[in-house]
Amino acid sequence: MLYMLLLLGILPSLVAAITSQFHTSSKRGLVYIPTSDFPEDNDVWVQEGSDLTWYYNYKSYPNREYINKTSLEFIPMLWGAPSSFTDTTFLENVTAQYTLGRNITYVMGFNEPDNTGETGGSNIDPSDAAIYWKKQMEPLRKLGISLGAPGVTGGSAGFHWLANFTEACDGGCTFDFIPIHWYGSFDGLSSHISDVLDIYPNKKIWVTEFALDNSDLNVTQDFFQTAISYLDDNENVTHYSYFGSFRSFTSNVGINVAMLNSYGKLTDIGGWYLGGNATGVKPDNVTVKPNNTMAGPATPTYTLPALVTKLSGAESVPTPRFMGVLVVSILAIIL
Numbered sequence: 001m002l003y004m005l006l007l008l009g010i011l012p013s014l015v016a017a018i019t020s021q022f023h024t025s026s027k028r029g030l031v032y033i034p035t036s037d038f039p040e041d042n043d044v045w046v047q048e049g050s051d052l053t054w055y056y057n058y059k060s061y062p063n064r065e066y067i068n069k070t071s072l073e074f075i076p077m078l079w080g081a082p083s084s085f086t087d088t089t090f091l092e093n094v095t096a097q098y099t100l101g102r103n104i105t106y107v108m109g110f111n112e113p114d115n116t117g118e119t120g121g122s123n124i125d126p127s128d129a130a131i132y133w134k135k136q137m138e139p140l141r142k143l144g145i146s147l148g149a150p151g152v153t154g155g156s157a158g159f160h161w162l163a164n165f166t167e168a169c170d171g172g173c174t175f176d177f178i179p180i181h182w183y184g185s186f187d188g189l190s191s192h193i194s195d196v197l198d199i200y201p202n203k204k205i206w207v208t209e210f211a212l213d214n215s216d217l218n219v220t221q222d223f224f225q226t227a228i229s230y231l232d233d234n235e236n237v238t239h240y241s242y243f244g245s246f247r248s249f250t251s252n253v254g255i256n257v258a259m260l261n262s263y264g265k266l267t268d269i270g271g272w273y274l275g276g277n278a279t280g281v282k283p284d285n286v287t288v289k290p291n292n293t294m295a296g297p298a299t300p301t302y303t304l305p306a307l308v309t310k311l312s313g314a315e316s317v318p319t320p321r322f323m324g325v326l327v328v329s330i331l332a333i334i335l
Contacts, residue, residue, distance in 0.1 A: 018221050022272035025232045029241040030055035030072065031209060032063060037290040038247065039065070041264050045245060046070040051275025054239065056208070058111060060093040062102075075148075077108040078136055080122030081129075091136040098143055107140055108148035108179055108208070109133065114161035115153050126161055130168035141174065151179035151208055154192050159199070177238070181209040183253060186226045197236055207231060207240040214254035217282065221256075224269050242273055248283035255283040262286040 030045050030052050042065045045052060054073040057063055062074040076097070078090045098104045113129055115121020124132075129150065137147050150165060152158030158181075166173070178200055182189045193205060212223035224242070231240045244251075248258035248267070259270030261281050268278040 020278040024275040031241045032057040109150040126164035127168040146176040149175035154182040177204045179206045179208040183213045209243045211243045211257040217256045
């Protein structure tokens with residue numbers, strides 16, 4: 001069979017579909033996955049020459065590790081339902097950062113509100129979500145901050161939830177861009193983006209979670225390069241963040257999506273995503289205990305090219321004594 005593929009010239013074309021070198025992009029961001037067991041992994045994503053320009057961590061405040069170490073733009077998120085309808089902690093946190101001079105240009109809404117908590121969703125009733133949105137998100141637009149719609153799951157359930165949410169808002173909820181999630185084939189991803197644009201033709205799209213889950217390595221790498229090229233060429237997509245910023249043995253969507261192997265070394269996908277070349281490191285399923293990260297085999301090194309674009313933000317700003325009063329004053333104005 002292998003001989004026939006070589007004879008027909010099919011095998012070389014299949015191999016050529018995945019390239020060792022890959023292009024850079026200013027659209028790329030980081031889905032930050034906290035890792036208390038391996039804190040050294042935090043440095044991987046902000047190393048010199050990294051292609052990433054923004055990040056989110058499912059929270060309203062930036063990572064302590066990144067405040068003084070990176071120019072990545074931080075995107076706050078109201079992940080789930082606040083403790084009560086009168087709880088405005090998210091609004092207060094974001095307003096305080098904005099007042100202190102942090103570059104807060106965008107915020108994102110609920111994470112998979114149509115999904116259950118057992119599978120990573122925030123599981124919010126659309127009617128309740130509308131109340132929270134008006135209370136905590138809409139005031140931020142008065143500060144000039146762009147709002148990302150609730151990031152529902154990819155499929156009919158997500159569209160249904162958004163329709164019910166919009167109805168419950170009764171014209172009182174606005175958003176400037178649509179975050180989407182997708183796990184599956186490239187054809188499914190491109191089709192889903194087209195469906196979103198059919199419903200929201202005047203909105204830009206952020207693909208904030210995507211991967212081909214539980215597939216063979218070659219198929220996963222081909223999906224990665226095909227999807228990234230498509231997203232970079234699509235003018236309707238302004239930001240994207242691949243779901244793979246973790247060690248392969250910790251993955252719940254298959255080891256081959258991971259940008260780090262079990263020992264914390266960049267895989268080929270990790271190297272490509274940061275704007276470099278293939279590393280020759282394959283994902284694996286070896287359980288590594290904390291503080292044992294140097295036990296892995298030696299891996300090839302590579303040099304990342306210069307960044308195409310860097311977005312400012314995440315600098316540490318001194319806190320004047322009067323700032324607490326100023327934050328309260330701004331909240332009073334926008335509310």
